Amino acid sequence: MAAVSVNDAHRIAVPQLDMPPRLLLGPGPSNAHPRVLQALSSPQVGHLDPSFIALMTEVQELLRYAWQTDNSLTIPVSGTGSAAMEATLANSVEPGDVVVVGVNGYFGERLCDMAARYGADVRRIEKPWGEVFDLDEIGEALDAHRPAILALVHAETSTGARQPIEGVGELCREMDTLLLVDTVTSLGGVPLFIDAWGVDMAYSGTQKCLSCPPGLGPLTFGPRAVEKLARRAEKVPNWYLDLTAVSRYWGSERTYHHTAPINMNYGLREALRLVAEEGLEKRWERHRRNAQALWDGLEAIGLRCHVPFEHRLPSLTTVQVPEGVDAKRVAQTLLRDFNIEIAGGLGQLAGRVWRVGLMGYNSRPENVSRLLDALERAIMAA
């Protein structure tokens, strides 16, 4: 066989990495805490090193604190929040299971798509984007569909609405339904009580209120969810996210499944350490206070929030785009001239809102001031 020689067509010369100093006030990622960035570049150890195994135990315990749960199966899966989202469904849904999904934004839509790929009989309950479901509506849906799983989005990143979860767990228990909750934009920034609220499964991301870069997807499974997983007739139809195997690596067996993202776990440990240092009550109150300052400031410059006060997320605010203003152009000006990232709307809210995040480390008074000033200028210039 003739020897092959190396082709240099794609051997491009690129300069040293030099990223612009963005202030990330969109729907996420938000800026990582400097201590988290520093932790990321700590020296590597192996994924079965005693020092890493000790770190895994710490990460799990600190996640339990952040989520307010005693669930043993509380781990970060080795992908972003979307992977954790899929892991909850891949492991809990069996073909033919009825799954009721509360769809009041983009992530409700995605839950329907994912659940259907695992063979669920998906039943949608719907609200306009920005509204939430009340307990009666949820109770009626449970009565009508008697689902195996009810999925709700606690913090809808596409709308800024906070879905109340209190009381839903009790309704689900009456029906033998598992309660699955999206907490991507609430974990570490918005009051959240997995055990007290009777949530059976939840997932999140690291790049929102935890102030860690994206790359890990925390999830938690309670006893009822673990039991459904143990009773499955067939293997989980997703190898990478199969919690029956992943949990043996994170559990006491420490059996090799795949190589964990070592350095991302360094970062997550530091991010969760910061949550424990500050304390959840103070952290939630900080998010609330800075969001209130943002809302007051927006009103002062003549802008309105899309979501009614009582259901607003402190972590993510949707701001109505005034008549005649080009939403996209304003966001581009903020990025180009002020190094501030905010985002536009998705789906029903495309072109109608901006999405402004004040998450984790970024939830600080100086960021509120900086944004309000820049936003006012950018709107005037548009």
Place this chain on the structure above:
Amino acid sequence: MAAVSVNDAHRIAVPQLDMPPRLLLGPGPSNAHPRVLQALSSPQVGHLDPSFIALMTEVQELLRYAWQTDNSLTIPVSGTGSAAMEATLANSVEPGDVVVVGVNGYFGERLCDMAARYGADVRRIEKPWGEVFDLDEIGEALDAHRPAILALVHAETSTGARQPIEGVGELCREMDTLLLVDTVTSLGGVPLFIDAWGVDMAYSGTQKCLSCPPGLGPLTFGPRAVEKLARRAEKVPNWYLDLTAVSRYWGSERTYHHTAPINMNYGLREALRLVAEEGLEKRWERHRRNAQALWDGLEAIGLRCHVPFEHRLPSLTTVQVPEGVDAKRVAQTLLRDFNIEIAGGLGQLAGRVWRVGLMGYNSRPENVSRLLDALERAIMAA
């Protein structure tokens, strides 16, 4: 509803991160290059920021160089190498497809498991762990099974064997079979020519010969694989790894799918930049030279390699454990007393070999010396 108060049971106080200075000479992860660790902690930008989009283009182009391919669909998926492995199967296998897997180690076994979860009719061809398949054997298997996909492991991390791929692509084209190749422990360290060898799909990890921490899974799909994907009757039964959607984010549309692991991509860019700086020919030769020094040194202290010379991987060597020596104890001594990680054998080779990696940045003469000296002492002490 009664207000819930925060439970501090899991609010543990953990000290500042302080990982031991390991030299990772196992089957991976290997130590990241210092420039890669530094890049990891660069300031974050958003996943749709123009600066990140430019970086994505660079990463793709540099991956094409490392893999020696012009394939447009060449990207890192947002999980570890195992996620990339699953992505190749999830996207290419349709229920009922015959998939022939060359099983001569742990990763061949895993390919069978994964393919079956996607409904493949898996046909195994087998060899003892450490041996490889010759072209005649592969041709016979293609004749006998006429598969949609043939999966081979170029670099079997569990055995240290290098499966020759030259000529297999031609055989597969005659049968209209797609050739899928595991290159986890070869990309960036062992001669590998995706296009010249007619490989249709390949996947890899970042934590082996690329010297980047684990957390991304490069993959490449050639035109025939892309065509099969486009012809699928049903959606890919895996949302997170669905390349029809992921490729729209990495392609010219830049459509949001999930938030990419920003900082991990900083690291991968730097790792691939180092590959392009050094050049593949020099890099492959460096791996070969240092492996030869290891093999000579092992022989000099009376140890033997498990794999015959002509099929040895320069990146991963399996060393036979001498009669009467406790393999696990030696590895523990190396870790505890010398801060060197090596690994034991898996499956058929459990207890019978040590696995020693010289990958990427770690493939250096001083590491060979340090290991040989420490290994000899640890065996004497055992």
